Amino acid sequence: MFHMAWFLQTGFGAYGWNQQWSGNVAKDLANPQLFVDLATSLERACFDYMMLEDSSVIPDVFQGTMENSLRGGTIRFDPMPLVPLLAAATSKLGIVATAATTFYPPFLAARLLNTLDHLTQGRVGVNLVTASPHAAAQNYGYAQHFEHDLRYRMADEWVEAVKALWDTWEPGALTLNEETGVFADYTKVHRADFxxxxxxxxxxxxxLPSPQGYPVICQAGGSPAGKDFGARNADTLIASARGVDKMKAYRDDVSERMIKFGRDPKDAKVLFLVEPVLGDTQEEAQAKKDRMDAAFFANPEPALAALCYISGLDFSTFDLDAPLPDLTGRHNGHQSVVENFVRAAEGKTLREALGATRDVSTSVTLVGTPDSVAAQMGEVMDEVGGDGFLIALPVTRKNITEVCDGLAPALRRRGLIRDSYEHDTFRENLLAF
Ligand SMILES: Cc1cc2nc3c(=O)[nH]c(=O)nc-3n(C[C@H](O)[C@H](O)[C@H](O)COP(=O)(O)O)c2cc1C
Incomplete structure (x- = not known):
């Protein structure tokens, strides 16, 4: 059996703007109901968790302007206040919101996440990122963002500080003794003095100490420093690795790093991104994939803009029909993603490289009926020895239905995913197998 989760690629943002199957998106932008529907559907499908990405900028690197971002609807509401609403509609699903260690003061984060763990009855998780755009750092008062590896060093210390705060109440500190009138034993509550x-x-x-003690920690950076951070601190890692060999290498690498930090590799689940294209028949699914590919090649702008956001470099200044210039030492962004792209672009023009990396963040291309895709997912996990997958499709009710009422039952019929939750808290379910 393996685990399943859903990655909301643009967090608490706008999905399917101006596209088919987007529902009432124009009217419903800040309405939590779409996300509540996703949460209840994922619980029906027995997924482990949903993970809300986040950022605090309107990207303006591409062509040096916000035009592309605003035309496309690149907005984000803060995911944290959404968490209790999703928890109120569910009882088992884990809910992960993203926080940038660089910008959250440890005390603010420790108190917020502790409170959310209470409100969700032990089902909150946090995706810890270091963030990359200079604009984000400037929103929080810094002149520019910190250097890549330095921000991971800071993040490690940030986790220590936050854990020190979570540990300030010893077990048994809460007495609630109505006879003596003592609420808590002051000798068992300590300063952190970190x-x-x-x-x-x-x-x-x-x-007060929360149901899980520490919320589930999730991590998604693939650079050596990012993987070390995940191996040291995370309960679940989100991996972007293409093909069975790279997936296996990613899992093995994380396991080795966990052992280096004195942890059992079984104590962190590595999930791989997939974007399944589902249809009633193989032909229908393939036709859908072909249409999606054609739309991608007809307009390379969104892919270019995404690269700009990830790298902090304006790719619109590069000739689409010439080889990619040397980017060594020129970016301070998402290191692993940029390096994967540069490797894939060797010997190609930028346009060809965009095509070649069309599916690069997904681990395997999945196109077919719910049953054929379920079978393929089972085969891949058998070979990889991994812990599961993370669906990275836009949040539309059509995608929710295809995955939760089509793919998930097909996976369950094959005995590949759970058919009920073993426990009440997120971490216990995540570590159940
Ligand atoms: C699946 C996935 C989800 C991510 N989500 C976020 C996010 O929500 N916010 C963010 O600032 N960075 C996010 N990132 C970026 C990573 O956390 C990390 O900062 C980035 O990949 C750079 O890490 P690296 O240099 O270690 O590769 C995500 C990356 C991946 C692959």
Whole structure:
């Protein structure tokens, strides 16, 4: 059996703007109901979690303007306040929201996540990112963003600081003794007095220990520093690796790093991104994939704009029909994604490279009926020895139905995913197998 989750690629943002099957998107932009529908459907399908990406910028690197982003609807509401609404509509699903360690003061994050763990009754997770755009850093008062590996060093210390705050209440500190009138034993609540190279915090938390103690920690960066951060701290890692060999290598690499940090590799689940294209027949699914590919090649702008956001470099200044210029030392963005692209672009023009990397962030191309795709997913996991998949489709009710009422039952019929939850809290379910 393997685990399943859903990755919301543009967080609490706009999905399917101006596209078919987007529902009432123009009217419903900040309405949580679409996300509530996703959550209840994922629970019906027995998924482990949904993960909301986040960022705090309207990207303006592409052509040096926000025009492309605003035309396309690149907005994000803060995912944190959505978490309790999703939890209120479900009882088992894990709910992961993204937080940038670089911008959240440790005390603010520790208290917020502790409170959310209470409100969700032990089902909150946090995707810890270091963020990459300079514009994001400038929103929080920095002149520019910190250098790539430095921000992971800061993130490691940030986790230590936050855990020190979560640990400020010893087990048994809460007494609630009505006879003596003592709410909590003050000898069992301590200051954290954390003092590191980058962060300082006093504590204790003025909340209570939460159901999971620490929320589930998720991580998604593929650079060596990113993988080390995940291997040291995460309960689940989101991996972008193309093909069975690279997937296997990614899992093995994470396992080795976990052992290096004294952890059991079984204590973190590595899930791989997929974007299944589903149809009633193989031919119908293939025709749909062909249409999607044709639309992609007809307009390379969104793919170029995405590369700009990820790298911080304006790709619109490069000739689409010439080889990619040397980018060594020129970017401070998502290292692994940019390096994968540069490798794929060797000997190609930029336009050809965009085509060649069309499916690069998905681990395997899945096109077919629910049953044939389920079979392929089973075969891939058998070979990879991985822990499962993460669906990275736009949040439309059509996609929700195809996955939760088509693909998930097909996976279940093959005994590949759970048919009920074993436990009540997120981490227990994640580590159940
Ligand atoms: C599936 C996936 C999801 C991600 N989600 C976010 C996100 O929500 N916010 C963010 O700032 N970065 C996000 N990232 C970026 C990574 O967390 C990381 O910062 C980036 O990949 C750079 O890491 P690297 O340099 O270690 O590769 C995501 C990356 C991947 C592959």
């Amino acid at each position: 003092e590191g190279e980058f962060y300082k915090t006093r504590g204790p938390l003025n909340t």
